[in-house]
Amino acid sequence: GAAVDQKRWTLNDFDIGKPLGRGKFGHVYLAREKRSNHIVALKVLFKNQLKQSQVEHQLRREVEIQSHLRHPNILRLYGYFYDQKRVYLILEYAAKGELYKELQKCKYFSERRAATYVASLARALIYCHGKHVIHRDIKPENLLVGAQGELKIADFGWSVHTFNRRRTMCGTLDYLPPEMVESVEHDANVDIWSLGILCYEFLYGVPPFEAKEHSDTYRRIIQVDLKFPSRPVVSSAAKDLITQQMLVKDSSQRLPLKKLLEHPWIVQNADPSG
Numbered sequence: 001g002a003a004v005d006q007k008r009w010t011l012n013d014f015d016i017g018k019p020l021g022r023g024k025f026g027h028v029y030l031a032r033e034k035r036s037n038h039i040v041a042l043k044v045l046f047k048n049q050l051k052q053s054q055v056e057h058q059l060r061r062e063v064e065i066q067s068h069l070r071h072p073n074i075l076r077l078y079g080y081f082y083d084q085k086r087v088y089l090i091l092e093y094a095a096k097g098e099l100y101k102e103l104q105k106c107k108y109f110s111e112r113r114a115a116t117y118v119a120s121l122a123r124a125l126i127y128c129h130g131k132h133v134i135h136r137d138i139k140p141e142n143l144l145v146g147a148q149g150e151l152k153i154a155d156f157g158w159s160v161h162t163f164n165r166r167r168t169m170c171g172t173l174d175y176l177p178p179e180m181v182e183s184v185e186h187d188a189n190v191d192i193w194s195l196g197i198l199c200y201e202f203l204y205g206v207p208p209f210e211a212k213e214h215s216d217t218y219r220r221i222i223q224v225d226l227k228f229p230s231r232p233v234v235s236s237a238a239k240d241l242i243t244q245q246m247l248v249k250d251s252s253q254r255l256p257l258k259k260l261l262e263h264p265w266i267v268q269n270a271d272p273s274g
């Protein structure tokens, strides 16, 4: 509530627990807020690293964006504080950890699990677009799993408000849609492309345009050079959704996210509770 947002937090308000994992620009720890016993994830960012990478403004914008986002499939940023050398982000703790580790463990997901995740991500993205935020970085590394197995989009390191379209190259190229690879103007439809990449990766365990060299990945993306392995066996409904509706070069021809939630494959396979 408001109290959480307004309070001036300090490190003394928290008992610090085990390291949770590598975050962007810093380490993340399990922590407990002493007064409420509330369990959180505390992300520590070093100011000099932020300065070096010139991302202070990005972090400020992100904290601003996040403070207005409230959705079950978006990891909460409860607040932040800083000291001489560090900035601390007080994050929601996702009890079941990082999705990509789960995907590595079970190689690929069932169609029901994949559809459930895709549907909850679609709902989260519809919510973001309603607030004029496009995420642009939907990949397994940025997804966490809550206590009830629900998906949480966790890293807004590169989200931008739709009005400022500056684009920065970041991390893997696998998720970039053609319009970003060809660095032409892009819009909220980039998220539908990324969701298609993610849906493929949930079902097959690898992203569709993966290649040894960046240049090959670029070419495959621009040509939408999509192939479906014979194993694992995946329904034609899933393949049609990916090829006909999501991984479409012309961004205006991609299925609107709202329509995605009505697609037969989603309706028949996604668990409504998400």
Ligand SMILES: COc1ccc(C(=O)Nc2ccccc2)cc1NC(=O)CCSc1ncnc(N)c1Br
Pocket (backbone or CB within 6 Å): 020, 021, 022, 023, 024, 025, 028, 041, 043, 045, 055, 056, 058, 059, 062, 066, 075, 076, 077, 089, 091, 092, 093, 094, 095, 096, 097, 098, 144, 153, 154, 155, 156, 157, 158
């Ligand atoms: C709303 O979540 C964020 C919001 C912002 C940023 C961030 O660094 N922004 C940023 C940093 C520098 C420059 C510009 C933006 C990062 C996250 N999230 C994370 O880093 C995820 C930490 S790992 C984790 N978290 C919870 N439960 C777990 N089980 C785990 Br494992």
